[in-house]
Amino acid sequence: MSQxxxxxxxxxxxxxxxRRNSQGIRIDPEIEAEPKARRAVVSALVKHQPxxxxxxxxxxxxxxxxxxxxxxxxTYDDDYARITLVVEEPxxxxxxxxxxxxxxxxxxxxxxxxxDAIRREIALVKVEGDEPEAVHAVAEMYGGKVVDAxxxxxxxxxxxxxxxxxxxxxxxxxxxxxxxxxxxxVALERGAEATG
Amino acid sequence: xxxxxxxxxxxxxxxxxxxxxTGASSVIAALENASVEIVFGIQGGAIMPVYDAxxxxxxxxxxxxxxxxxxxxxxxxxxxxxxPGVCMATSGPxxxxxxxxxxxANMDSDPLVALTGQVPTAFVGNDAFQETDTIGVTMPxxxxxxxxxxxxxxxxxxxxxxxxxxxxxxxxxxxxxxxxVTQTETDHEPGMPTPPExxxxxxxxxxxxxxxxxxxxxxxxxxxxxxxxxVIKGNASEELRAFATAYEIPVVTTMPAIGSxxxxxxxxxxxxxxxGTGYANMAVTHCDVMFAIGTRFDDRLTGGVETFAPDAExxxxxxxxxxxSKNIHADYPLVGDAKTVIDQVDQAMTATPDAAAWREQCHAxxxxxxMDYQAPDDEPLKPQxxxxxxxxxxxxxxxxxxxxxxxxxxxxxxxxxxxxxxxVSSHGLGTMGYGLPAAIGARLAADDDQSVVCFDGDxxxxxxxxxxxxxxxxxxxxxxxxxNNAAIGMVRQGAGCLLRRAADGLGVPVDPxxxxxxxxxxxxxxxxxxxxxxxxxxRSGPRLRxxxxxxxxxxxxxxxxSDGAERRRQRPVRxxxxxxxxxxxxx
Numbered sequence: 001m002s003q004x005x006x007x008x009x010x011x012x013x014x015x016x017x018x019r020r021n022s023q024g025i026r027i028d029p030e031i032e033a034e035p036k037a038r039r040a041v042v043s044a045l046v047k048h049q050p051x052x053x054x055x056x057x058x059x060x061x062x063x064x065x066x067x068x069x070x071x072x073x074x075t076y077d078d079d080y081a082r083i084t085l086v087v088e089e090p091x092x093x094x095x096x097x098x099x100x101x102x103x104x105x106x107x108x109x110x111x112x113x114x115x116d117a118i119r120r121e122i123a124l125v126k127v128e129g130d131e132p133e134a135v136h137a138v139a140e141m142y143g144g145k146v147v148d149a150x151x152x153x154x155x156x157x158x159x160x161x162x163x164x165x166x167x168x169x170x171x172x173x174x175x176x177x178x179x180x181x182x183x184x185x186v187a188l189e190r191g192a193e194a195t196g
Numbered sequence: 197x198x199x200x201x202x203x204x205x206x207x208x209x210x211x212x213x214x215x216x217x218t219g220a221s222s223v224i225a226a227l228e229n230a231s232v233e234i235v236f237g238i239q240g241g242a243i244m245p246v247y248d249a250x251x252x253x254x255x256x257x258x259x260x261x262x263x264x265x266x267x268x269x270x271x272x273x274x275x276x277x278x279x280p281g282v283c284m285a286t287s288g289p290x291x292x293x294x295x296x297x298x299x300x301a302n303m304d305s306d307p308l309v310a311l312t313g314q315v316p317t318a319f320v321g322n323d324a325f326q327e328t329d330t331i332g333v334t335m336p337x338x339x340x341x342x343x344x345x346x347x348x349x350x351x352x353x354x355x356x357x358x359x360x361x362x363x364x365x366x367x368x369x370x371x372x373x374x375x376x377v378t379q380t381e382t383d384h385e386p387g388m389p390t391p392p393e394x395x396x397x398x399x400x401x402x403x404x405x406x407x408x409x410x411x412x413x414x415x416x417x418x419x420x421x422x423x424x425x426x427v428i429k430g431n432a433s434e435e436l437r438a439f440a441t442a443y444e445i446p447v448v449t450t451m452p453a454i455g456s457x458x459x460x461x462x463x464x465x466x467x468x469x470x471x472g473t474g475y476a477n478m479a480v481t482h483c484d485v486m487f488a489i490g491t492r493f494d495d496r497l498t499g500g501v502e503t504f505a506p507d508a509e510x511x512x513x514x515x516x517x518x519x520x521s522k523n524i525h526a527d528y529p530l531v532g533d534a535k536t537v538i539d540q541v542d543q544a545m546t547a548t549p550d551a552a553a554w555r556e557q558c559h560a561x562x563x564x565x566x567m568d569y570q571a572p573d574d575e576p577l578k579p580q581x582x583x584x585x586x587x588x589x590x591x592x593x594x595x596x597x598x599x600x601x602x603x604x605x606x607x608x609x610x611x612x613x614x615x616x617x618x619x620v621s622s623h624g625l626g627t628m629g630y631g632l633p634a635a636i637g638a639r640l641a642a643d644d645d646q647s648v649v650c651f652d653g654d655x656x657x658x659x660x661x662x663x664x665x666x667x668x669x670x671x672x673x674x675x676x677x678x679x680n681n682a683a684i685g686m687v688r689q690g691a692g693c694l695l696r697r698a699a700d701g702l703g704v705p706v707d708p709x710x711x712x713x714x715x716x717x718x719x720x721x722x723x724x725x726x727x728x729x730x731x732x733x734x735r736s737g738p739r740l741r742x743x744x745x746x747x748x749x750x751x752x753x754x755x756x757x758s759d760g761a762e763r764r765r766q767r768p769v770r771x772x773x774x775x776x777x778x779x780x781x782x783x
Contacts, residue, residue, distance in 0.1 A: 004568050007474075007565050020501050025525040100518050103516070105340040105395065108394050
């Protein structure tokens with residue numbers, strides 16, 4: 001079996017004590033656990049041209065990045081659009097998301113937003129119209145407004161953080177929700193700091 | 197003639213001889229601006245206007261037998277020349293046939309430009325004849341791709357695609373050319389190839405990190421340099437050699453880096469990874485500082501990351517920031533050009549690491565775990581012997597191309613590579629059938645006095661064997677050795693090892709006498725040891741030699757060296773019929 005191999009066989013060879021985790025980081029296996037995923041908002045300034053959204057979403061799909069929401073919209077400059085992503089990954093994963101995005105040729109700049117950045121979502125909630133006044137009162141409580149009312153339904157527009165919208169939806173549930181449409185997070189840095 | 201009016205009319209006549217300037221002619225003008233001299237491809241309907249313009253230029257076109265061959269030939273042309281190879285195909289099946297070759301180039305960061313025909317823009321999206329969403333199909337396997345929608349800008353778009361394929365971390369780019377765009381007249385002439393403004397290529401690494409990395413390297417007791425394909429792509433082989441020699445640091449290479457460091461050098465540990473040498477893997481496993489240059493730590497190199505160089509601080513040089521800490525955490529990330537950063541580290545070094553004992557250990561491993569094989573007298577011909585014999589019979593600058601499989605590993609293990617860009621193979625994608633079209637591309641990129649040899653397996657050879665017709669027609673001096681074990685041997689090896697059952701053999705023998713259907717090809721079956729006179733017989737033109745090995749002689753030998761990952765030392769061991777011998781040994 002050893003066929004001219006004079007060194008010790010595999011079981012008899014000295015082996016290094018060290019280990020790396022699945023991210024390739026050297027660790028002490030006794031104490032260190034796998035890094036936890038966290039939620040990060042990443043903003044990418046991209047060229048406003050056909051196919052960019054497809055490129056970005058294909059990147060997330062093929063690299064199996066865990067994406068919570070993706071929103072794309074125009075910016076002040078017609079040549080550029082902004083893509084806002086919410087990802088849930090451990091730190092090395094978030095770093096990869098940013099670097100891989102930056103490699104796409106139409107992507108101009110990528111940045112993870114500060115934890116205190118302004119983040120907003122929008123939702124339209126259509127409920128049964130039996131109690132329009134009560135619906136109106138709940139909408140006001142969440143800073144939303146009634147944007148449509150018919151004999152059968154009332155539709156409310158809500159904006160705010162994800163938590164606020166989810167809380168509002170929970171409350172609206174008692175009026176029997178017919179339909180919901182939601183959009184992903186948009187975000188900007190606070191104060192004078194530029195985004196991405 | 198002396199009358200001015202007459203002269204003007206002659207000028208007019210001359211200009212009508214010229215083709216009108218169209219989108220297609222600006223595509224070709226862009227190639228000429230990029231100093232492209234040769235294009236590999238296959239004609240077709242939607243790409244016809246571009247071919248028309250091509251035939252009116254001085255750019256040479258080599259018609260391949262299959263578009264996959266065109267992509268591989270262009271890829272190999274890029275590896276050998278360092279500049280993007282260009283392949284061309286029509287829409288639909290032409291484009292989809294290129295896909296394997298483009299994906300191959302993408303995995304190996306080979307510079308490649310693909311030009312594909314497309315149905316006229318008015319038909320796009322209507323499922324027209326030979327329409328495929330080429331942009332959609334190739335998006336994940338190109339560095340960038342472009343749908344050309346304007347005859348005025350199509351030339352500049354091709355220039356940009358060329359600049360991107362060549363610049364920074366090299367890779368494949370594609371321009372999809374709708375027929376109406378290439379037919380439309382334009383007065384716009386394309387400029388020189390220029391990358392987009394927003395494209396930035398890092399050159400120098402951060403000086404503070406260089407300083408810190410250098411201190412770590414100087415203080416190492418068990419340093420290793422891990423050279424990756426980026427050393428060759430970045431033309432840093434000379435710098436690597438000088439650096440390693442000056443500081444006496446053992447050098448391990450990855451497969452794409454073969455030739456970046458001379459394998460006959462005292463410090464050479466050769467190739468690490470699944471199919472590498474035992475001593476290279478021992479050095480990787482036990483080093484305390486790893487100076488990794490231009491490698492992406494592919495899983496065929498690392499095996500399970502848990503046990504890859506587990507005690508080593510990693511200094512990682514790469515021109516692509518996204519490779520830093522992607523698979524293996526970099527303690528010292530050095531983003532920049534390989535040549536520049538080696539130079540930076542060299543400048544910062546103040547001492548040679550105190551590693552005499554380590555070098556001695558490395559040498560001991562080389563003695564203890566050598567690459568060798570048994571060649572009993574009753575064996576017809578060992579593939580390892582074929583590789584060694586051809587190496588001996590050819591010059592040092594001979595280019596070796598391979599398909600993918602066991603023959604590829606033997607060509608890698610038993611040939612001594614000493615020069616960059618002499619190893620042309622498919623690494624990341626593992627594309628069977630790469631070898632023969634690659635030999636054609638390599639031949640056309642190589643110097644005239646350089647030999648080109650292709651080692652192929654019978655399985656791999658059958659996948660693109662039709663490209664022999666191209667070699668014959670173009671009178672290309674290449675020699676193909678088919679290491680014939682009548683099987684998809686590596687898969688059989690894996691199946692025998694992991695599944696404990698044998699995979700099916702090929703069933704159809706590859707015989708050069710059959711291949712004589714390609715007129716002008718000389719073939720031979722090499723039954724025994726007359727090989728040394730085999731590759732150089734003073735005649736030029738393509739040759740096909742089939743080295744016949746005993747069927748099913750090899751089974752996975754050695755040991756599994758990783759926990760979990762399928763990583764094993766590949767040492768051919770003479771098969772002795774065991775519990776599974778019947779399945780492995782039956783003829």
